[in-house]
Amino acid sequence: xxxxxxxxxxxxxxxxxxxxxxxxxxxxxxxxxxxxxxxxxxxxxxxxxxxxxxxxxxxxxxxxxxxxxxxxxxxxxxxxxxxxxxxxxxxxxxxxxxxxxxxxxxxxxxxxxxxxxxxxxxxxxxxxxxxxxxxxxxxxxxxxxxxxxxxxxxxxxxxxxxxxxxxxxxxxxxxxxxxxxxxxxxxxxxxxxxxxxxxxxxxxxxxxxxxxxxxxxxxxxxxxxxx
Amino acid sequence: xxxxxxxxxxxxxxxxxxxxxxxxxxxxxxxxxxxxxxxxxxxxxxxxxxxxxxxxxxxxxxxxxxxxxxxxxxxxxxxxxxxxxxxxxxxxxxxxxxxxxxx
Numbered sequence: 001x002x003x004x005x006x007x008x009x010x011x012x013x014x015x016x017x018x019x020x021x022x023x024x025x026x027x028x029x030x031x032x033x034x035x036x037x038x039x040x041x042x043x044x045x046x047x048x049x050x051x052x053x054x055x056x057x058x059x060x061x062x063x064x065x066x067x068x069x070x071x072x073x074x075x076x077x078x079x080x081x082x083x084x085x086x087x088x089x090x091x092x093x094x095x096x097x098x099x100x101x102x103x104x105x106x107x108x109x110x111x112x113x114x115x116x117x118x119x120x121x122x123x124x125x126x127x128x129x130x131x132x133x134x135x136x137x138x139x140x141x142x143x144x145x146x147x148x149x150x151x152x153x154x155x156x157x158x159x160x161x162x163x164x165x166x167x168x169x170x171x172x173x174x175x176x177x178x179x180x181x182x183x184x185x186x187x188x189x190x191x192x193x194x195x196x197x198x199x200x201x202x203x204x205x206x207x208x209x210x211x212x213x214x215x216x217x218x219x220x221x222x223x224x225x226x227x
Numbered sequence: 228x229x230x231x232x233x234x235x236x237x238x239x240x241x242x243x244x245x246x247x248x249x250x251x252x253x254x255x256x257x258x259x260x261x262x263x264x265x266x267x268x269x270x271x272x273x274x275x276x277x278x279x280x281x282x283x284x285x286x287x288x289x290x291x292x293x294x295x296x297x298x299x300x301x302x303x304x305x306x307x308x309x310x311x312x313x314x315x316x317x318x319x320x321x322x323x324x325x326x327x328x329x330x
Contacts, residue, residue: 066238088265089248091273134245148298
């Protein structure tokens with residue numbers, strides 16, 4: 001791993017050590033976030049698959065009824081029957097915060113008080129199969145709404161998990177090793193500087209000693225000559 | 228206050244009208260993209276779309292998939308179920324985990 005391009009000074013070292021602690025803490029937190037998100041996501045996905053299976057079965061059931069209804073009624077009669085719906089469905093949306101992912105929560109509101117008020121036509125001129133079709137769709141509707149909620153949540157969560165996973169990996173495999181290497185590099189460099197200055201001092205000291213010894217020797221010799 | 232929409236070929240979604248879901252019958256993909264853009268800006272929070280149509284406009288669906296709203300949910304149409312919805316769920320798992328571990 002590449003060492004960062006920094007000056008090997010004590011100040012840089014302190015800064016880097018501080019950054020490394022932050023990176024380690026961030027890494028731990030993000031890892032916890034990823035694990036918790038993953039746990040919830042897997043629960044949600046299992047529910048999603050189950051719901052989807054139920055909804056798909058329900059809709060094909062309803063479509064079968066609809067096909068029968070269409071075969072016994074004329075197109076125009078069917079159009080007329082379904083043209084003006086009595087019911088109107090609307091949603092109130094709340095948000096639920098799961099590990100800083102905003103998940104939607106749908107609350108259904110109906111226009112008419114009676115939720116069975118789904119037949120927008122008189123029974124005189126329509127086939128009973130149409131009633132079946134409408135009824136089976138209406139039965140599956142709560143599940144479909146739950147499916148919408150769960151599936152959207154899964155979608156948003158999977159995006160967030162991907163992002164968090166990338167961050168965790170970047171910290172773990174790039175940022176933290178880079179800081180560690182750089183800290184090691186600076187420490188080595190500083191130690192090396194210290195050692196070289198010690199040797200220099202030792203060398204200077206020995207040179208000075210030698211110098212002094214020579215001087216003393218010369219003085220001695222002079223004194224002996226004058227004696 | 229948000230509304231619910233259903234998009235797809237007319238036969239597949241006609242029944243939803245009686246439940247109070249707004250229906251938008253569309254046949255070709257250009258029209259579908261236009262309709263989707265229009266209704267997602269007009270207070271529709273949940274859009275059910277037939278799998279066949281969803282497959283045709285998957286690029287557009289990918290574009291809006293990370294927005295918090297609307298939730299676009301593929302459903303089987305009259306022509307049957309082509310497994311796209313389930314595949315999409317598997318894709319979520321793949322995206323989050325790296326491989327599809329929920330069978």
